[in-house]
Amino acid sequence: MHGSEDKDVQHSTPQADPRSKLFPRVMASLAIVGMMVGLMIGRLTTPDPSELQQVEVTNDGLVVWFNNEPKTHGEFVDGSLALLFESEGKAQRGQLMINDKSANWRVRLSDGGLLLTVVAARPLQGEWAASEVDDRWRLEIHLREQ
Known part of the structure; x- marks a missing residue:
């Protein structure tokens, strides 16, 4: 063997790669650009997180305002109302009057979000209903003594 000439493919010289050396770089850059565009589209289509805007006291309960509809779970526990x-x-906290008797309400942060509790000296009953008003979400809570 004299030299490394490619005559009959019987020696140890590797074959020349016919592909361009830029091909892997082009594919990697296309993958990165595609991922970035996907992240931007995902960010644009994600809804805004729900946020408590205000709590109003009414004659027989509360009206709670949000910027958009939150997932809600509520129940009466031992005569008090708990809404998550x-x-x-x-x-926040405050007082309201139910049948000329005071009741206390409180909004506090919890692991699952915001917890609204209403407590009175006597057991409470009631219902709540939600609706969309002026691009905001309103939850009306109507309470009465048991």
């Missing part, structure tokens, strides 16, 4: 909202917001 998958939402963000700040802690």
Whole structure:
């Protein structure tokens, strides 16, 4: 063997790669650009997180306002109302009158979101209903003594 000439493919010289050396770089850059475009589209289509805007006291209960509809779970526990909202917001508290007797309400942060509790000296009953008003979400809570 004299030299490394490619005559009959019987020696140890590797074959020349016919592909361009830029091909892997082009494919990697296309993958990165595609991932970035996908992330931007995902960010644009994700809805805004639900946020508590205000709590209003009415004659027979409360009206709670949100920027959009939160997932809600509520029940009466030992005569007090507990509503859990998958939402963000700040802690608040206040009083309301039910049949000329005072009751206390409180919004606090919990692991699942915001927890609204209404407690009175006597057991409470009631119902709540939600609706969309002026691009905001309103939850009306009507309470009465048991």
